[in-house]
Amino acid sequence: MRLALHWQILIAMVAGAVGGLLLNGTLSTSDRTFKDADVPAEALQMGVESLELHDSSNQVRIVIVRDNVRQYLVVDATSNDPDTFKSLDELKKKDPLAHSLFQRYGRSKGRWIGGAAQKLGRLFLRLLQMVAIPLIIASLVTGVLGLGEAQRLKKMFGRTLLYYVCTSFLAIITGLCLVNLIRPGLEREDPSAAAEAAPVVEAVASVPGQHVGLGEVLFKQLEALIPTNPIRAVADGDFLSIISFSLAFAIFALIVGGKTLQTLRDLFDSLFQVMMAMTTAIIKLVPFGVFFLMLYVTATQGANIFGVLAWYMLTVLLALLIHACIVLPLILKFVARRNPWKFAQAMSPALLTAFSSASSNGTLPLTMANVEQRAGVDNRVSSFVLPLGATINMDGTALYEAIAVLFIAQLHFGVNLELGPQIIVAVTALLASIGAAGIPHAGLVMMVIILQAVGLPVEMQGVILAVDRVLDMCRTSVNVWSDSCGCAVIARFEKDDSQHPVHAETGVVD
Numbered sequence: 001m002r003l004a005l006h007w008q009i010l011i012a013m014v015a016g017a018v019g020g021l022l023l024n025g026t027l028s029t030s031d032r033t034f035k036d037a038d039v040p041a042e043a044l045q046m047g048v049e050s051l052e053l054h055d056s057s058n059q060v061r062i063v064i065v066r067d068n069v070r071q072y073l074v075v076d077a078t079s080n081d082p083d084t085f086k087s088l089d090e091l092k093k094k095d096p097l098a099h100s101l102f103q104r105y106g107r108s109k110g111r112w113i114g115g116a117a118q119k120l121g122r123l124f125l126r127l128l129q130m131v132a133i134p135l136i137i138a139s140l141v142t143g144v145l146g147l148g149e150a151q152r153l154k155k156m157f158g159r160t161l162l163y164y165v166c167t168s169f170l171a172i173i174t175g176l177c178l179v180n181l182i183r184p185g186l187e188r189e190d191p192s193a194a195a196e197a198a199p200v201v202e203a204v205a206s207v208p209g210q211h212v213g214l215g216e217v218l219f220k221q222l223e224a225l226i227p228t229n230p231i232r233a234v235a236d237g238d239f240l241s242i243i244s245f246s247l248a249f250a251i252f253a254l255i256v257g258g259k260t261l262q263t264l265r266d267l268f269d270s271l272f273q274v275m276m277a278m279t280t281a282i283i284k285l286v287p288f289g290v291f292f293l294m295l296y297v298t299a300t301q302g303a304n305i306f307g308v309l310a311w312y313m314l315t316v317l318l319a320l321l322i323h324a325c326i327v328l329p330l331i332l333k334f335v336a337r338r339n340p341w342k343f344a345q346a347m348s349p350a351l352l353t354a355f356s357s358a359s360s361n362g363t364l365p366l367t368m369a370n371v372e373q374r375a376g377v378d379n380r381v382s383s384f385v386l387p388l389g390a391t392i393n394m395d396g397t398a399l400y401e402a403i404a405v406l407f408i409a410q411l412h413f414g415v416n417l418e419l420g421p422q423i424i425v426a427v428t429a430l431l432a433s434i435g436a437a438g439i440p441h442a443g444l445v446m447m448v449i450i451l452q453a454v455g456l457p458v459e460m461q462g463v464i465l466a467v468d469r470v471l472d473m474c475r476t477s478v479n480v481w482s483d484s485c486g487c488a489v490i491a492r493f494e495k496d497d498s499q500h501p502v503h504a505e506t507g508v509v510d
Contacts, residue, residue, distance in 0.1 A: 023114065129458070144250035144251060185311075312464065350363055386484075397479060412460055
């Protein structure tokens with residue numbers, strides 16, 4: 001009997017973590033000194049006279065003498081010294097020769113094995129990147145084309161879209177507030193460190209020598225929504241342009257209608273089925289990706305990473321709890337005019353199924369049955385709102401991605417992102433959540449968009465893969481809960497419209 005995927009991931013996570021910790025504990029240190037004739041030939045050709053290389057789990061030190069000048073280079077992600085490099089990648093940009101010599105002659109065995117595991121883990125991440133664009137296009141277009149005749153659903157579509165955008169944005173704001181309050185990726189011993197090192201983030205998030213204001217940041221996001229060449233946007237992987245054009249294309253296909261609409265619906269439904277099959281197949285490789293990436297993280301960073309992940313999980317779960325148990329019930333109470341507790345009881349089978357399956361698409365039939373039969377929502381509303389919600393309404397995913405990216409940024413930069421980059425994260429997370437498919441671990445595919453938007457390395461995603469399954473189950477339940485609440489909200493307004501019909505001849509409400 002084959003183990004369920006979440007058990008496979010758990011086993012892979014533990015195996016990778018244990019293996020990495022063993023490497024970090026026994027093979028994490030290396031010291032090598034090269035003088036006179038011992039200096040490697042490639043270094044001699046570059047004028048290097050002597051070389052000292054030291055590698056430990058938390059610091060790299062390189063002492064290099066070239067052209068009678070002595071340099072002392074240190075790589076330490078935890079240091080606040082402006083002359084210290086935060087990562088080997090930063091060292092590579094500033095001093096390619098020193099980085100090359102360290103990689104070839106100075107790495108400890110633990111770092112060498114961790115580097116090999118990182119390369120294998122990157123193959124898995126490339127697979128996720130490979131399916132991201134076609135999955136976004138197929139998921140969005142198929143969801144919108146399934147709405148029916150454009151004129152009949154125009155008003156309901158507008159209300160539904162407004163609800164989904166508002167609740168997703170509220171979820172993101174909740175996530176950003178908590179991640180800024182808790183700061184799970186930062187050291188807790190020195191709260192002044194972030195203020196001292198803030199210019200580092202500003203330099204990364206801005207154009208060198210030029211301050212980027214908030215208005216300019218927002219306008220650039222608006223520009224990104226309007227591709228000058230949609231084909232080029234697909235080729236270049238411009239995700240925001242792809243999402244906006246796909247939505248516009250699907251909406252206007254509904255307006256055209258007729259045979260054209262049916263042809264496009266069949267075409268994109270077939271494409272969506274194929275991409276779902278590909279994505280599902282790739283997700284089966286998650287245990288291998290988790291193993292290699294966890295091996296890399298723990299082999300190079302040690303056991304400290306688990307303390308950081310505990311704060312990260314706490315931040316995500318607390319934000320999801322606030323959104324699901326405070327924000328959405330308030331909307332139910334005051335907008336939909338429904339009893340939140342009774343509505344939650346009616347939806348409990350669907351919510352538990354969503355938690356165990358981590359798939360809002362897979363839970364959709366049960367969600368529709370519960371909404372109609374247990375919560376008393378009209379089928380005309382549920383058959384429209386829920387399929388659209390399973391495609392574009394991802395409150396939990398948007399919240400999770402905003403927290404995850406800021407957490408990764410805190411780990412990577414050693415400080416909290418400033419307001420400008422956080423605005424980029426918020427807007428990009430909102431748009432990326434629209435394109436997230438309702439399948440397990442779909443958020444992993446979409447997170448690539450946000451990491452690229454703020455200039456973070458995609459492989460840093462591997463840090464959070466170990467705990468993704470648990471968080472995926474929780475955020476999927478929030479996604480389904482938000483869809484269900486949306487049904488109640490739209491049903492209330494549809495009921496009001498039916499009680500106060502508009503005369504076709506005069507447009508006057510009775």
